[in-house]
Amino acid sequence: MKPVSSRYTLFVGIWLSMIVVFGMLLPIPNIPILKETARNIYFHVPQSFAMIFILTISFWNSFQYLRKKDLSYDRKAESAASVGMLFGFTTIVTGAVWADFTWGVFWNWDPKQTLFLGLLFIYGAYFILRMSVDDETKKASLSAAYNLFSFVLMPFLVFVLPRMLPGLHPGSPEEGGANNPVFTGINLMIRIMLYSSVIGFCMLSYWLYNIRYRITTLKSKMD
Amino acid sequence: MKLFLTPVWILLKKEFRIEFRSRVAINGLLLFVLVSVALVNFSVGYMKLQVPVFFGLIWLCLFFSSMYGLSRTFVAESDQGTSDFLRQLARPSQIFLSKLLFNLVLSLLIGFVLFLSFFFFFEAPDIHWGFFIAGLFLGTLAIASTTTLLASIVAQADSKGALFPVLSFPLMIPLIMTLVTWTKNCVSDDTIPALWEPFSVLIAFIGVTTTASILLFDFIWD
Numbered sequence: 049m050k051p052v053s054s055r056y057t058l059f060v061g062i063w064l065s066m067i068v069v070f071g072m073l074l075p076i077p078n079i080p081i082l083k084e085t086a087r088n089i090y091f092h093v094p095q096s097f098a099m100i101f102i103l104t105i106s107f108w109n110s111f112q113y114l115r116k117k118d119l120s121y122d123r124k125a126e127s128a129a130s131v132g133m134l135f136g137f138t139t140i141v142t143g144a145v146w147a148d149f150t151w152g153v154f155w156n157w158d159p160k161q162t163l164f165l166g167l168l169f170i171y172g173a174y175f176i177l178r179m180s181v182d183d184e185t186k187k188a189s190l191s192a193a194y195n196l197f198s199f200v201l202m203p204f205l206v207f208v209l210p211r212m213l214p215g216l217h218p219g220s221p222e223e224g225g226a227n228n229p230v231f232t233g234i235n236l237m238i239r240i241m242l243y244s245s246v247i248g249f250c251m252l253s254y255w256l257y258n259i260r261y262r263i264t265t266l267k268s269k270m271d
Numbered sequence: 272m273k274l275f276l277t278p279v280w281i282l283l284k285k286e287f288r289i290e291f292r293s294r295v296a297i298n299g300l301l302l303f304v305l306v307s308v309a310l311v312n313f314s315v316g317y318m319k320l321q322v323p324v325f326f327g328l329i330w331l332c333l334f335f336s337s338m339y340g341l342s343r344t345f346v347a348e349s350d351q352g353t354s355d356f357l358r359q360l361a362r363p364s365q366i367f368l369s370k371l372l373f374n375l376v377l378s379l380l381i382g383f384v385l386f387l388s389f390f391f392f393f394e395a396p397d398i399h400w401g402f403f404i405a406g407l408f409l410g411t412l413a414i415a416s417t418t419t420l421l422a423s424i425v426a427q428a429d430s431k432g433a434l435f436p437v438l439s440f441p442l443m444i445p446l447i448m449t450l451v452t453w454t455k456n457c458v459s460d461d462t463i464p465a466l467w468e469p470f471s472v473l474i475a476f477i478g479v480t481t482t483a484s485i486l487l488f489d490f491i492w493d
């Protein structure tokens with residue numbers, strides 16, 4: 049894999065800086081409990097999107113490994129999973145800070161919070177599995193199988209159960225439908241900002257994944 | 272179809288024969304279940320448990336007991352060096368199906384013993400028994416279908432240690448939440464509408480895990 053071009057990195061840098069500046073400066077509707085913290089929607093939500101995006105890349109590379117038995121796909125899957133864990137971690141941290149302001153404490157055992165943590169545990173287990181196998185090809189095929197298996201169960205963790213069990217996140221059944229409070233009413237500006245932030249964070253995660261992959265390739269060449 | 276299922280049946284009989292020859296595993300498992308229920312009883316048995324807590328404890332005990340029992344089928348094969356003979360005898364999917372059925376029977380056994388001892392030791396809430404047993408069946412089916420593939424992964428790893436629970440528990444988090452919702456709803460009066468959601472989630476979960484396991488097992492078993 050080639051390093052990303054300098055134009056790509058420049059674009060991501062400027063794009064995300066603009067997201068930060070406009071996210072802080074543009075007016076935001078005054079919602080009772082959220083108040084000014086509603087701006088966190090530009091950072092917390094896109095990071096979780098970026099995590100799903102990069103884990104999908106990891107899934108795809110594990111799939112390719114099982115088809116073609118080429119170790120470079122295994123390294124790609126591993127790098128993408130590690131970047132995914134990083135974004136999962138930042139999502140939890142930004143979410144916890146937000147939860148402290150709106151719900152009172154950092155951790156509320158809301159289903160979505162808990163299941164998101166479970167998703168991080170799954171990818172933690174993926175790395176534990178990689179550590180406990182010595183043979184390279186065996187490690188690659190076992191961890192690819194585990195990655196595929198856990199990815200097909202991910203929708204239950206991220207999409208199905210949070211909409212079924214009562215909780216505090218928007219979209220939980222007891223909050224009167226799946227409406228996001230920041231989205232109430234037609235607010236085009238918030239939508240545009242949110243989706244551009246999603247694009248920015250996905251591009252950032254791809255860049256990190258690219259760096260991570262090149263490091264692991266160099267390491268495996270040195271061994 | 273019959274040609275496909277004959278080896279499955281033969282392998283399944285082999286599993287049972289080996290299990291009944293030593294009986295160490297099955298007796299150890301039953302004792303494990305009883306001891307864990309007694310432990311729960313010693314710690315919280317003096318008070319009347321709320322309904323969700325009661326069912327949460329039951330499913331937690333079931334999960335831990337199945338961690339003890341369900342990894343054995345594959346680990347024993349790789350310990351005794353019999354995997355290569357199995358490879359000669361049957362196709363991967365046939366081997367997998369026989370192990371899955373064996374694990375299903377084993378986890379059903381664990382489940383029933385556990386529930387009986389729980390209802391013996393604790394003051395149980397009034398429940399709809401039909402729905403409850405259906406939930407028990409679905410739950411054990413889901414546990415077996417999730418863990419069988421992971422057991423085959425663990426059997427191939429070099430340092431096994433606590434690997435099986437580490438791999439399985441995170442994947443079973445949605446399961447325990449759904450199962451506790453199911454059993455909790457067995458207590459209320461209008462059961463059927465409340466059970467529809469956990470039922471559909473469980474069916475989807477079992478379908479996804481079984482299909483993915485059968486597809487992925489070919490790659491692990493090579």
